[in-house]
Amino acid sequence: MIGSLNGSVAGADGTSESLSSKQDRRILGVIRELSDVVLVGAGSVRAEGYVVPARAALAVVTSTGNLGGHRLHASATTSDRPVYILCPRSAVGRVEAVDGTNRATIVVVDDVDGLLRPAAIVDALHSRGLTRIVCEGGPVLAGRLFAADLVDELCLSTSPQIVLGSRALLESDQAVTSRFSLRQLLLDDQGATYARWERSRPTSS
Ligand SMILES: NC(=O)c1ccc[n+]([C@@H]2O[C@H](COP(=O)([O-])OP(=O)(O)OC[C@H]3O[C@@H](n4cnc5c(N)ncnc54)[C@H](OP(=O)(O)O)[C@@H]3O)[C@@H](O)[C@H]2O)c1
Structure with missing residues (x-):
């Protein structure tokens, strides 16, 4: 998924298109090829x-x-x-x-x-x-998968813009916290970041 700096799920056009970029679409393509x-x-x-x-x-x-x-x-x-x-x-x-x-x-x-x-x-x-399931959103479906702790990995692009008046990247009516560890981080020349986070699960003894 891609979000703005303030965690909005959509840009000015009401879709992720205006948050995305050539680099983001390339990464999306690679992730799709692996799914x-x-x-x-x-x-x-x-x-x-x-x-x-x-x-x-x-x-x-x-x-x-x-x-x-x-x-x-x-x-x-x-x-x-x-x-x-x-x-x-x-x-x-x-x-x-x-x-x-x-x-x-x-x-x-x-x-x-x-x-x-x-x-x-x-x-x-x-x-x-x-x-190999890649959920591309949106905020309601992805929020439900996170709330049910079914997500192993989060590939999150961040577009360097603040977008006010839009919905959040993830939505849930449940209060759930889960921790992730950074596995990869890329930065482009426009200041957008592309991160891959892995779910940190407690190891059983
Ligand atoms: N930034 C990004 O990466 C990204 C990615 C995707 C979408 N978006 C943006 O997200 C916005 C759309 O948000 P959204 O929350 O409507 O998207 P969504 O999560 O894709 O769709 C929500 C709908 O999915 C169905 N749904 C979700 N969970 C369900 C469940 N457990 N059982 C049955 N149906 C379920 C329901 O469909 P019904 O209403 O048909 O029942 C629900 O209303 C748009 O602005 C879009 O551009 C952004």
Whole structure:
């Protein structure tokens, strides 16, 4: 994910596009190449469009089935990677009715009042052989994965700008603290930083 100096998830245009840069997109591409599946929330699909990555599958999580603004058709000639829509049973009809989702496999995942359990999302991907999962956000989905302590690594780019009036990089209604250790840090000539953080877990004795 990329944030501003004050931890905003989007720039002036309301998307991550205006925080990002050529270097950031290059790093994103490398991370995608190392992954089996890119996992995103439906809010990111609605805000940013989202095309299917060239070399990784795409998995979209939704409780409502509202995928307005998706660009799955636009990927038809650039990627043959699978697309999975993860949703509760109650949203299947709405997902099926979205034009262009016929190239996607709908995966019904355990839910609590329409919200998929984060561990069940990971299990659903693992059971399809997709074990290297890269969640690209947005703040609600990523916040839930952090709150459930399911994140091993955080690749966080920081754009050298303050953006007021935007949402935070991660959102959660749970008070959770988890520690990470810095593993890599790159700096570009514009002052943007690119960090890779690894979850520090207590070693069991
Ligand atoms: N800076 C970055 O790196 C970055 C990355 C991605 C997105 N963004 C920005 O983030 C903003 C969008 O934020 P957002 O919070 O709406 O994005 P999001 O986290 O991608 O989407 C939230 C939506 O995902 C679905 N969802 C999440 N967890 C779920 C669960 N456990 N079970 C079922 N559905 C679940 C729900 O979809 P339904 O509403 O369909 O039920 C929920 O409303 C945009 O401004 C976008 O540009 C920034």
